[in-house]
Amino acid sequence: MSLISVREATSIILNHSQDFGDEMVELTKSLNRILKEPIDADRDFPPFNRVSMDGIAICKASFDKGLRSFYIENIQAAGSEQLSLKNIENCIEAMTGAILPKNTDAVIPYEQITIENGVATIHLDDVKYLNNIHPQGFDQKKGTLLIDKNTLIGSAEMGVLATVGKSTVLVVKQPKIAIISTGNELVNVDENPKPHQIRKSNVYSVLALLNNLNLNASIFHINDDKNVLLKEINQILMDFDVLIFSGGVSKGKFDYLPEVLTDLGVEKHFHRVQQKPGKPFWFGAKESKTIFAFPGNPVAAFLNFIKYFKPWYLKSMELNFENQSRAVLEEDFIFKADLTYFLQVKITNKKGILYAKPITGNGSADLVNLIDADGFLELSSEQTEFKKGSILPYLSYR
Amino acid sequence: MSLISVREATSIILNHSQDFGDEMVELTKSLNRILKEPIDADRDFPPFNRVSMDGIAICKASFDKGLRSFYIENIQAAGSEQLSLKNIENCIEAMTGAILPKNTDAVIPYEQITIENGVATIHLDDVKYLNNIHPQGFDQKKGTLLIDKNTLIGSAEMGVLATVGKSTVLVVKQPKIAIISTGNELVNVDENPKPHQIRKSNVYSVLALLNNLNLNASIFHINDDKNVLLKEINQILMDFDVLIFSGGVSKGKFDYLPEVLTDLGVEKHFHRVQQKPGKPFWFGAKESKTIFAFPGNPVAAFLNFIKYFKPWYLKSMELNFENQSRAVLEEDFIFKADLTYFLQVKITNKKGILYAKPITGNGSADLVNLIDADGFLELSSEQTEFKKGSILPYLSYR
Numbered sequence: 001m002s003l004i005s006v007r008e009a010t011s012i013i014l015n016h017s018q019d020f021g022d023e024m025v026e027l028t029k030s031l032n033r034i035l036k037e038p039i040d041a042d043r044d045f046p047p048f049n050r051v052s053m054d055g056i057a058i059c060k061a062s063f064d065k066g067l068r069s070f071y072i073e074n075i076q077a078a079g080s081e082q083l084s085l086k087n088i089e090n091c092i093e094a095m096t097g098a099i100l101p102k103n104t105d106a107v108i109p110y111e112q113i114t115i116e117n118g119v120a121t122i123h124l125d126d127v128k129y130l131n132n133i134h135p136q137g138f139d140q141k142k143g144t145l146l147i148d149k150n151t152l153i154g155s156a157e158m159g160v161l162a163t164v165g166k167s168t169v170l171v172v173k174q175p176k177i178a179i180i181s182t183g184n185e186l187v188n189v190d191e192n193p194k195p196h197q198i199r200k201s202n203v204y205s206v207l208a209l210l211n212n213l214n215l216n217a218s219i220f221h222i223n224d225d226k227n228v229l230l231k232e233i234n235q236i237l238m239d240f241d242v243l244i245f246s247g248g249v250s251k252g253k254f255d256y257l258p259e260v261l262t263d264l265g266v267e268k269h270f271h272r273v274q275q276k277p278g279k280p281f282w283f284g285a286k287e288s289k290t291i292f293a294f295p296g297n298p299v300a301a302f303l304n305f306i307k308y309f310k311p312w313y314l315k316s317m318e319l320n321f322e323n324q325s326r327a328v329l330e331e332d333f334i335f336k337a338d339l340t341y342f343l344q345v346k347i348t349n350k351k352g353i354l355y356a357k358p359i360t361g362n363g364s365a366d367l368v369n370l371i372d373a374d375g376f377l378e379l380s381s382e383q384t385e386f387k388k389g390s391i392l393p394y395l396s397y398r
Numbered sequence: 399m400s401l402i403s404v405r406e407a408t409s410i411i412l413n414h415s416q417d418f419g420d421e422m423v424e425l426t427k428s429l430n431r432i433l434k435e436p437i438d439a440d441r442d443f444p445p446f447n448r449v450s451m452d453g454i455a456i457c458k459a460s461f462d463k464g465l466r467s468f469y470i471e472n473i474q475a476a477g478s479e480q481l482s483l484k485n486i487e488n489c490i491e492a493m494t495g496a497i498l499p500k501n502t503d504a505v506i507p508y509e510q511i512t513i514e515n516g517v518a519t520i521h522l523d524d525v526k527y528l529n530n531i532h533p534q535g536f537d538q539k540k541g542t543l544l545i546d547k548n549t550l551i552g553s554a555e556m557g558v559l560a561t562v563g564k565s566t567v568l569v570v571k572q573p574k575i576a577i578i579s580t581g582n583e584l585v586n587v588d589e590n591p592k593p594h595q596i597r598k599s600n601v602y603s604v605l606a607l608l609n610n611l612n613l614n615a616s617i618f619h620i621n622d623d624k625n626v627l628l629k630e631i632n633q634i635l636m637d638f639d640v641l642i643f644s645g646g647v648s649k650g651k652f653d654y655l656p657e658v659l660t661d662l663g664v665e666k667h668f669h670r671v672q673q674k675p676g677k678p679f680w681f682g683a684k685e686s687k688t689i690f691a692f693p694g695n696p697v698a699a700f701l702n703f704i705k706y707f708k709p710w711y712l713k714s715m716e717l718n719f720e721n722q723s724r725a726v727l728e729e730d731f732i733f734k735a736d737l738t739y740f741l742q743v744k745i746t747n748k749k750g751i752l753y754a755k756p757i758t759g760n761g762s763a764d765l766v767n768l769i770d771a772d773g774f775l776e777l778s779s780e781q782t783e784f785k786k787g788s789i790l791p792y793l794s795y796r
Binding site for chain 2: 027028031032043045046047048054075077078079080081082093095096097098099109110111139140146147151154155156157158159160161162163164165166167183184185186189190191192193194195196197198199200201202203204205206207208209211212223224247250251252253254255296298302324325326327328349350351352353354355366367368369370371373391394397398
C-alpha cells in the first residue's frame with residue numbers, strides 16, 4: 001500500500017473543510033471565537049471634538065489678539081453636556097475626555113498656565129488651532145469597516161466590539177468534537193496500571209490542544225473489540241461533528257479501526273502518510289462528519305493534531321491563514337529515511353531571529369520530550385542532510 | 399512632580415509580586431495553570447519492554463542458528479498479560495504497545511515476513527538484538543523528575559500528568575481580580591450614548607487580556623464622585639486581591655483616584671511614568687492587595703497591562719521568565735520626546751526573522767489601531783532616531 005506525501009495529505013484535508021454555521025454569543029463569551037459579521041463604526045471616532053488634556057479651553061482668536069489672561073467661566077467635565085463659552089475673551093476649564101465647549105478651539109494644559117483668583121494666565125507665545133483637541137471623526141468616520149468578517153476575536157477586537165455597542169456578536173458555531181482512544185492496554189488516570197498496562201494520556205493532550213483553540217470535546221474509550229467498536233462509533237458518528245481517534249490504525253491484528261469505519265460508511269480519503277512520526281494517520285468523512293484517526297503513539301498523535309487538525313479547523317472557520325512560521329536550525333541534522341521528518345525543537349529568540357535547537361528524544365512514544373520542546377521543524381523527505389542555519393517551516397504548540 | 403523611568407517602574411512592580419497560595423484542581427481543569435509540585439516518573443517509561451511494531455516476536459539465537467521459518471504459537475496483544483514462548487524455535491505474533499513475550503528478544507514487522515499455514519518466514523539476512531523493542535526505562539527511569547515545579551501546564555504537560563496518574567494537580571490559586579472603570583462619560587455597551595458620551599471598552603479589553611492569561615475578573619464602574627469612589631473602592635479592596643482601574647489618574651479636576659486610594663490607606667509606590675502612551679499610571683498596594691490604576695485612554699490601558707500587569711502576574715506565579723522577545727524594526731522611526739515610546743507594530747516572520755512594521759495611528763485613544771497591530775516595540779527614551787534594522791524589545795498581545 002503506497003503512502004501519500006505530507007503535501008498531498010495536507011491538500012486533501014484542506015479540501016474537506018467543514019461549515020459549522022454561526023451563532024450569536026454575548027460579548028464577554030466571544031473572546032477567541034471567529035467573527036462572522038463585518039463591524040462598522042456606528043459613529044465617528046471620536047464621536048465629538050474631544051478634549052485630550054486637562055486644562056482650559058479658549059478661543060484661539062482671542063489669544064492671537066494678544067490676550068493671555070482668561071476669566072474662568074465654567075468647567076466642562078467628561079460626560080457632561082456641551083457647554084458654551086459665553087464671552088470669547090473668557091475660558092472654560094476642560095477635562096480629558098470631555099466634549100469641547102462651543103466657541104472654543106484650543107486647549108491649554110494645566111502645565112502651561114497658572115490660575116489665580118479664578119483667572120487663568122497662559123505662559124506660551126503661540127497656540128495652535130485645535131491644540132490638544134482630538135477632532136470628531138479623526139480616527140474613524142462613521143460607517144468605516146473596523147473589523148473584517150472571519151477575524152479571530154482577540155483582546156484588541158473586544159475593545160472595539162464594546163465601543164460600537166456589540167453586546168452580542170455573530171461568531172462561528174463550535175463543532176461537537178469526540179476524542180476516542182482505543183487500545184486494551186490503556187487504563188484511566190486514576191487507576192493503578194498492571195505491569196502490561198499504561199494510563200491514557202493522548203486524550204488529555206488532544207483535549208488540551210483543542211482547549212487552546214477554544215474548543216471543547218467529549219472523551220471516550222473503546223476496547224479493541226470489533227463489534228463494540230462498530231456499535232459505539234456508530235452512535236458517536238450520530239452525536240458529533242468531528243471524531244478524533246488515537247490508536248487502532250496500524251497493521252496490528254486488533255487494529256480494527258479502518259475496517260470498522262469503512263463498515264460504518266465512512267469514506268476513506270487516505271491512510272498512511274510518508275512521514276515520521278505519525279505515519280499510520282487515517283483520514284475520512286461521512287456526510288458532514290469528519291474523522292481524524294491518529295496513531296496511538298503520543299508524539300505522533302500530538303504532531304498530527306498540530307500539522308493536520310489545526311489547519312483544517314482554521315480553514316473550516318474561514319480564518320485567513322497567517323504566514324507560515326519559519327525558524328533557523330541551530331545544529332546540523334541528518335535524517336536518512338525517505339519520509340518527511342518532524343523534528344522536535346526548542347525555540348529561542350536571539351536578536352529577533354528564531355533559532356531552533358533539536359531536542360533529540362527517544363522516538364514517537366516519549367511524550368516527556370514534548371515538555372522540553374516548543375514545536376516541530378518540518379524536514380522535507382527530499383533531503384537527508386539539514387545544515388546548521390537552514391531556514392525551515394516551524395509548527396509551534398506553545 | 400518628577401516622572402520615574404520605565405525601568406524603575408518595572409523594578410518596583412516586580413518587587414511587589416504577591417503570593418496567592420495554591421490549590422488542588424482536577425487534571426482537565428489544570429490547563430494553563432501553574433504547576434506547584436514537581437512531577438516524577440511513577441514507573442519506568444516504558445514500564446515494560448514494549449513492542450513497537452506489529453509483527454512476530456522471536457528468540458534471536460534461533461534466527462542466528464539459521465532458522466528462518468517459525469511456527470506461530472500464540473498472539474501477544476496490547477493490554478494482555480505477558481505470554482511466554484514455549485519453544486524458542488517458534489514465535490509469537492506481537493502487537494504494537496504489547497509487553498514483549500518472555501523468551502523473545504526481537505520483533506520482525508509484518509512487512510518483512512510472510513505467513514502461510516500458521517508459519518511465519520522471515521525475509522532478512524540479520525536481525526538486531528531488541529529489534530523493534532522499546533526497552534523498559536529507555537525513555538525515563540522511575541523517580542526521574544519529569545516536570546519542574548513552577549511550570550505553565552500546556553498540552554504537552556497534560557499528557558505527562560495523565561501518564562503518571564495525576565488526576566488532581568497542585569497549582570497556584572488564582573487571584574480575585576476587579577476591573578474598575580471610572581469616568582462619567584462612559585455608558586454601557588448596550589446603551590445608546592448621548593453626543594458627549596462613549597461606551598465602556600477598556601474593561602472588556604482588560605478582561606480579555608486577563609482571560610488570555612487564564613484569569614477571570616469582576617467588572618465595576620464608578621462615577622467621578624469622591625464619596626461614592628471612597629465607599630465602593632473600600633468594599634472592593636475587602637473583596638478582591640488585585641484592583642485594575644482605568645481612568646481617573648490624570649490631572650483633571652475630577653481625577654479623584656490617587657487621593658481616594660491614599661485616603662483608603664493604599665500606599666502609593668509611584669505615579670506617572672516617563673513613557674508614551676500610559677504616562678499617568680499609578681501603582682500601589684495595601685497589605686496583600688495590589689492596585690494598578692491605568693489611564694483611561696484605550697491604547698494606554700492596553701499597553702500598561704501588557705508591560706506591567708503581565709510580568710507582575712508571572713512573577714507572582716513564580717513562573718520562570720522567558721527570554722524577552724525582540725524584533726527587527728522595518729522602517730526608520732523618529733520619536734523626539736524624552737519618554738520611552740511604545741510603538742504599535744505588525745509582525746511578520748520572514749525566513750525565521752521577526753520584522754516589525756510600525757502601525758502609525760492616531761494616538762493613545764484610537765483602539766482600532768490595535769486591531770492592525772500585533773504588539774509594541776519599546777523605544778528607549780535615551781534615543782530619538784531608530785534606524786531600520788534596529789533590534790528592539792517586543793511585547794506581543796497576539
